[in-house]
Amino acid sequence: MGGFFRVNLIRQAAKLTFNSFCAATSLARIKLTRSPSLLILTYHRVLPEGHSARKIEQPGMVISPSSLNQHLTLMRSLGATFISLGEWLEAAERGTNLPRFSVAVTFDDGWQDNYQYAYPILKKHEVPSTIFLVSRRINTGWQFWPEQILDLLINHADKLRDPALAWLAQDITRCGYQTGTALTNEQADAVISRLKSLDDKTIEEHLANTRSAIPELGEKPLERHLLNDDELLEMRASGLVTYGAHTQHHYRLNRLKDADRLQQEIVVCQDDLKDKGLNPVSIFCYPNGDISSKGEELVKTHYSAACTTERGWNQTPAKPYGLRRFNFHDGNGSSVLNFLATMGRPV
Ligand SMILES: [Zn+2]
Known part of the structure; x- marks a missing residue:
């Protein structure tokens, strides 16, 4: 056996041992915890293997419907009580007895695939969930800028030397790109x-300018990636899905200097959802986990709780403005071992 393979094998064995240890820690916690704990499972996109949208998606954003199904089945078999985040927070505030092991499911951004692929699974298991919506993007064909960048770098590699892409040139070169090939997903992610x-x-703005300078980029009408009103209202009517606020435009809030803009993104977002008849719960979710102290003040004034991107379990009484979650995707949720290990890994 060559040295390279031997090192690789040792590395894989070490990873497996570490993952098994983390999974065992996680199982022990689930079984032995006496005081009520809340575990929040977070997802973004739910797309089957081989779905065309996967080609232009960041690795940390997608899970398959079969993995989601497996997570819910496993959690229930381990004694989880599924509860909507809103109900859990209300009960915690009232001081009502909470289940020993509560699990809440959340989805960020409001992707159309949540309706198409996740909702049938939620219905099958009768699991409640909360979707955090970007209010002014509902009903639109809008793409988040990372997806636009991925589309550009992977599907339009022939345009990468165009002067209209000069603003990206340095970043493309620094990620190891070689002229004449398309970028790999990992390079594009970098x-x-x-x-x-x-x-x-x-x-x-850069992307809009690039699109107008290279008309072929805008030729194909964009598929609708985000939920529309009908889908939202149907899921709401089922009683299984509730909605929370995730800003109006998904701008990272620590970078917004304008006080009015900050107010709109945080406060008016919730009014938008109310105007649509979606009856949102009073929970905010920070895009990318980023916030400024001014923004945090607004969230505390206008909402009862907020979700972060920090990993971890929540104890009762949880800090309602710092709820921790585990974000699952193919990389950490496609097997039972990985799924359990993610929740047992040291934070
Ligand atoms: Zn988001």
């Missing part, structure tokens, strides 16, 4: 991470 040093509005 470009997205680098771009986060700019604010969202600036990136969107």
Whole structure:
């Protein structure tokens, strides 16, 4: 056996041992915890293997319907009480007895696939969930800028040397891109991470300018990626799905300087959802987990609780403005071992 393979094998064995240890920690916690705990499972997109939308998606954003199904089945078999986040918070506030092991399911951003692929699974298991919506993007064909970037870098690699893409050139070169090939998903993901040093509005303006300079980019009408009113109202009527606020435009809030804009994104977002008859719960979810102290003040004034991107379990009484969650995707949720290990890994 060559040295490279031996090192690789040892690495894999070490990873497996570590994952098994974390999974065992997680199981022990589930079985032994006496005081009520809340575990929040978070998802973004739910798409079957081979779905075309997966090609232009970041690795940490997608899980398959079969993995979601497996997570819910496993949690129930381990004694979980599924509860909507809103109901759990209300009960905690009233001081009502909470289940020993509560599990709440949340989805961020309001993707159309939540209706198409996740909702049937939620119905099958009768599991309640909360979807955090970007109010001014509902009913639109809008794409989040990371998906637009991925589309550009993966599907339009022939345009990468166009002067209209000069604003991206340095980031593309730094991620190891070789002229003449398309970027891999990992390279494109690295470009997205680098771009986060700019604010969202600036990136969107760059993209709009690029699209008008290279007409072929805008030729194909965009598929609708986000939920529409009919889908939202149908899920709401089932009693299984509730909605929370995730800003109006999904701008990262720590980068918004304008006080009025901040107010709109945080406060008016909830009014938008009310106007649509969606009866939102009073829970805010920070895009990308980012917030400024001014923004946090607004959230505390106008909402009863907020979800973060921090990993971890929540004890009762939880800090309602710092709810921790576990975000699942193919990379950490496609097997029972990975799923359990993610919840047992040291934070
Ligand atoms: Zn989001």
